[in-house]
Amino acid sequence: MSVPRASAPGRVITRPPALLSARAGAGFLAPAFAFITLFLLLPFAWIVGVSFTNQTLLGANADTGFVGLSNYARMFDTASWLPGGFGYSLIVTAIFALASLSGQVALGLSLALLFHGRRGWWREVVFTLVTLCWILPEVPVAFGWLSFLDRDFGLLNVILRALHLGSPDWTLDHPLAAIILFNIWRGTAFSMLLFSAALASIPPSYLEVAAVSGARPWRRFWDIIVPSIRPQVLSAVVLISLWTFNTFGPYLITAGGPLNKTDIVAIHTYRVAFRFGDWGLGTAIAMFTMLLNLLLTAVYLLASRKREPNAGA
């Protein structure tokens, strides 16, 4: 039998096994790509463009006039760091996002850990409850919270009074705490679901080996669980940060006030762009926010790339 050679070995470089040919893959991606181009990239281009103009919704500036970077300069003028300014809003947002993030991760992780390896109706009840807080529509839920936080009739204060812990006026005296609490309440489900999936993917034998090796629960948590779910923690941190940074929900609780104490970036942008129709400034703020988000995403990509080379078997 003659053995015909296609070519000398080493010259032919076949692609690694792709289950899907590049053509079919492109076909599958096409609808998503069309949607994304039409409804994300195109609007994005508009935002970039308008951020260099003094366009307003109505009035004499309703048509575009190029103003260079002056919108960006306006964002950080001297009034910016006073209540109501963008700089002030950034600080508020940073506190809001950091506190919400740590709260959500801590609470979500605690719930996931508490129920790790447990089955049964109680777990179903708690998980359903927490998940519902996440997926129920924002507006009705906000009414629930307004009621919950109400100084006089709110359940929170009813309980606190019963415990002789006073009855603080949440939306007036601690508005930032109130919306942080609200955001944690609303978002915990995501990290809880994420972490319980992550915990379920840790082979039980990892923890058992540690137990047999003499490690106590706290030790097992730090030595085994934390390193094992690091990638998921990273995902959670980035996604929650992104979502928290851009959430508008607290508007329904405090409307950004009082005295702009809860003027987070999304609310600030809403006020500038929607209420005052100042598109130039509004889009510039959106662009700046986007750059901050981009930074976050980049850190995420770098961090997740770094762990790849020494990923285990």
Add this chain to the structure above:
Amino acid sequence: MAQLTLSGIEKRFNNTLAVKDLSLDIKDGEFFALLGPSGCGKTTTMRMIAGLEAPSAGQIHIGEREVTALPPADRNVGMVFQDYALYPHMSVRDNIGYPLKVRGVRGSNYTERISAVAEQLQLGALLERRPGQLSGGQQQRVAVSRAVVHHADVFLFDEPLSNLDAKLRLEARAFLKRLQRELKMTVVYVTHDQVEAMALADRMAVMQGGVVQQVGAPLEVYRRPATTFVASFIGNPPMNLLPVTLERAGRWRCGDAQLTPDTPRPELVGRTLTLGLRPEHLLLDPAGELSGEVMAVEPLGVETILMLSVAGETVAVRLPGEAEPPSSGTLRLRPEWSRAVLFDEEGARL
């Protein structure tokens, strides 16, 4: 090292009884194998010894200490899991050293003890690698190192070799046996591979459905299986089991064939029993009393396995490697009566 005593332990999961009234006495320095088919309760037994599962009844002693209610960390056992459970985020060194680390061993003591074990298990050069960069055999040795780095009283191995390929398995087997001898370890070794159990164990227990069927030295179990289950589980191919009716003393019927055993057993006349014969104890003989139709021939080199249909049962016959039996037709067989075993209606050896 210490001896290990299980007294009447039992484990119930909801409505399944995974382990039933199990008592074992494992001696100091003994290599003890737990053998049985999948789901028979081997792992559950071992997890109870380690403290990973609480027994529903019974007691466990390690040495003089009762450990039944102690958490795993307080039992001072070493354990190797079936999947090794090496930590992918730690180097080989830190994997091996983990039991030392949690006990607060630090500094030079820490590195020295790891090096000593790694030397012994020929892992010296691999200490800085991650488990993902090791072959299966190397991973197994790391898992063993982690179990032995700390001087445990009892060592537990849960099917440590089942993930290895045939050749590696042979090597690892010899290695484990040597290690156990050298360190005089008390070992409980779980496996469903009877060859492995026989090759390694000083004594072994054969389990089925949560119940120990037989405890004994490997050869004893091989030669005199306590039940038909043990008979059909041990040996490769396993013992052939044929139904026989004792019509008269010294005249047994098996299918159409009339058998004339050495020992007539008049006391059993009239009963229908099971005759057990290992494949090497059925000899090809034109004058044999049994006849069977050839179904398959498996030439394995050192031996040839002949599969026959005798009285409706599949019967294996072990022939030397050079034998070239016909691959079809009917052959006659002669039992080697001195090796035959007889089981009663419930499957217990008579």
Add this chain to the structure above:
Amino acid sequence: MAQLTLSGIEKRFNNTLAVKDLSLDIKDGEFFALLGPSGCGKTTTMRMIAGLEAPSAGQIHIGEREVTALPPADRNVGMVFQDYALYPHMSVRDNIGYPLKVRGVRGSNYTERISAVAEQLQLGALLERRPGQLSGGQQQRVAVSRAVVHHADVFLFDEPLSNLDAKLRLEARAFLKRLQRELKMTVVYVTHDQVEAMALADRMAVMQGGVVQQVGAPLEVYRRPATTFVASFIGNPPMNLLPVTLERAGRWRCGDAQLTPDTPRPELVGRTLTLGLRPEHLLLDPAGELSGEVMAVEPLGVETILMLSVAGETVAVRLPGEAEPPSSGTLRLRPEWSRAVLFDEEGARL
């Protein structure tokens, strides 16, 4: 059914050459085994036959058809994956029928063909179950049914038995062999278990590092391994390999021992070669020329394996099951010269 021809196929992954210049001619109706250690390229070869991997060079023919560039769906092969890849959301019936469904077979034709196959593989009663409700052995039969329900030209099995426990494995082996005979299937069977390969295959290829070391009938490979690698891979325990120096014709030296072989081989004098002897071809004999120190005794029932240290090498000796050799001390061994094999410096048989 059809024959299968691989001509000089080769597979390169980035910088590893997984399969190198492989040519095989598998006959119509033949049971062909691909045997080799982990990572030697068995799966890669099979995936190239199925079309799941594109060869970097060479051609594949099924029957008269060149299929090298065809997608898997056009090759008309049946395949059983190592993990079975049964679809958990479909009933057993729909799993088996999937190849028919995608080919537009409908109605009574569909159900009848499934029933026929299921009957043959004794799955008739399980057709409405989900794969998750089946035992390992049943799952394997479903996977096989799915591969054979459509009349493929070639059947590919990738370690189909490696997930089964020892007893099931034996049964499944016999069953597969019978099926292949009945349907006259052309089968390529990948395994790393040499016993399995020998029991099943008409011919087998032993691979190492992407290169075929030997192709032949099982017994031929067992008796006359082409290389030291094959010698050490086949057999359980494998062939003992001892370094020998041919000092004079008929006078070979192995360590301290002087050997006097049957055939003096004067043409090889002066070279240092490797002597291969299977464990069953080393006999205990007080007058034997070789001496070894006992390292371990493994009484396996039907046989006893004795591990000795001879001239610095570990040597296995196969003894009958009843043998009770001393578990320490020095024993003398006599090679059965007629069965000895000699390998050159590169490891090829002379």
Add this chain to the structure above:
Amino acid sequence: ESVNLTVSGLNTIAQKWYEQSVIPAVNKALAPQGKTIAVTYQNTASSAEATKQQYALDLKAGRGADIMSFDGFWLPEFVASGLIKPLDVVVGKNATQWDGWKQIPIGLQSILGYQGKLYGIGQGSDVRGVYYRKDLFKKAGLPVPWNPKSWNDILDAAAKLKKALPDVTPLQINAGTPMGEATTMQGYDMLLLGTGIQMYDAAKQKWIVKAPGILDTLNFYKTVYLDDKLGESRWQLIPTGRDLSFKAFMDGKLAMILEGDYLWRSVLNPLDPSGMKNRDQAVAFTRMPAEKPGSGIRGQSHVTISGGTGYLINPNSKHPQEAWALLSTMSSKDMLDAYQKLEPRIRVRKDVGIPSDKVMQNMASTLLPITVTRPMLPEYNKVSEQAQLMTERVVSGQMTPQQAMDAYAAAVKQIVGADKTVELK
């Protein structure tokens, strides 16, 4: 020929009115021309910002409802961006020669008029004043009916109430940003007008950014909310504050409230399930006094301010004549009389009264003659927000009245340009 017209901003009651009265009437009127009209409704509820946004987008795209409900003070911005056109352009002489104009006072015509052009027909207007609880006043030994002549009268009454009824909040005057325009119109403007000035000096065409009147106003707030604690400052700072004040008033926990006629006809409406069954017995209305008698705007002793809504015709309408026919019909006496049966309130036509409600009728007749409107300027919104913020800063104690006014001045100067502002001494 059947013409389909779209009308935006009709609430449920108005839609009922349309079905029962307006559509049959307009079809009868058009019958001679062989035309019929069908109407599609578009709800524009939600916030004013959102509605404006929707209108702006639609008008820019050359679309939108044929007849659009419009808040009068949006006009300047829409006119400035050229999105709406006067009636004489869109409709022509049919509109200019409508006989209904005669029944609408000039001041109310300008609800939808800007710079001398009419863009649509106003429909309703409103007035503001003080509501008080007769029962509480009697308990506190205050006279009923009560006619305060100055801010001090109000403060005195409040002080008496506070003393006599410790768990009753005496007074509510809107402040702070959460209430939005309700702060500017019902609170800040009502006080500022009492000092004799308005936010914008129409004669000089300048925004008044510093003035003794502003300080007086802020000091009044400070007295009420901080110094004498006559009001609940909390309500001014949280989003639900205005509702809480309404509820307190209904529950007899609030004695006086400065509000629009909206409170009377809607919130307290006894026919509404959540309204006040005994409104007519417990609640009385009185006009808001100036700071001192005669110190109010135009030398008035009482002040009020009005807004107004109406409907205009979309310049993009394909059927402007039919739209006009509909708009004029719905603004006819017959139709508005019919509407008053469903929803009685202050209408723009002189010949349309408020038949079933003497209190409302009284408000309209005493206050409409002395009312003012907000400045019709594109920047108004942003300035108004600054005014709200100014009151918030005072009421919360964050700034003194002087500091708050200074901050207000600085912010307004930035919004409108320093040359368009004036500081009064």
Add this chain to the structure above:
Amino acid sequence: MRGREVAARLGFGVVTSLLATFFALPCLWLILAPFNERASLATVLPSPPSLANFRAVLGNHDAVTGLLNSGIQALGSMLLTTAVAALAAYALSRARVPGARAFTAILLMFSSVVSGTVAMVPIYNIILKLGLIDTQLGVILVMTGGLLPTAIFLLLDFVNSLPKSYEESATVCGARPWQYLPQVIFPLIRPGLMVVGVWAFVGVWGSFLTPYILLRSNANLPASVQAYQFYNDNGQPVLTLVSAYSFLYVLPVLLLYLWVNWRYGFRFFGGIKG
């Protein structure tokens, strides 16, 4: 040991009950207020419970239509998003697109900003050009565009964790991608599709701004916009009606979630590792 075990169980019970209470309490008002004829922000048991609020709400034709429209828009977007995202995630996972992860991560960041208030003007104009203003399809398309990146991101994890041998065995069986995708792959990642589907449904069901900007006719407006029927002229909610309408508005989401959770389990696969 026994004592310690009891203590541990007790501690677990107390801690989880407290957490559950924290999550349950703010929802209580939503359940109680609708049945209270004089509902306020106070969370009190209605005495006597009444259906008057519901009668009033259901008597409002536009509001009822709004609930149906919400259903159409949410279901439409859910199906479209899930289908398009599943195809894309499959392609990204299997066709070896270089930089697939960076691509989805950056899109994710985009979507969280671009779907906010400032993007409404260009989106209005795009839909205008497509001739879809005041159509439910327009809303469905825009919502799908906004939801896709996250949907792809979530699904990618599910597809990546699926052994390739499923598709390989299907191709060897003779199936083409358009056969084995619906027959084999999608059923296998169904829990993922369900999570994404529920999440998309909820996202659209609760969205206000997009439908508000794109829709005009009462016949097309969803419940989130029609809820303003129950606000008074001064933009304040009429709590009796709003609470009843909220109750009706929340109910479908609740039922959908409970059904999916019961039928398929609402969970992530192995956690999102990115």
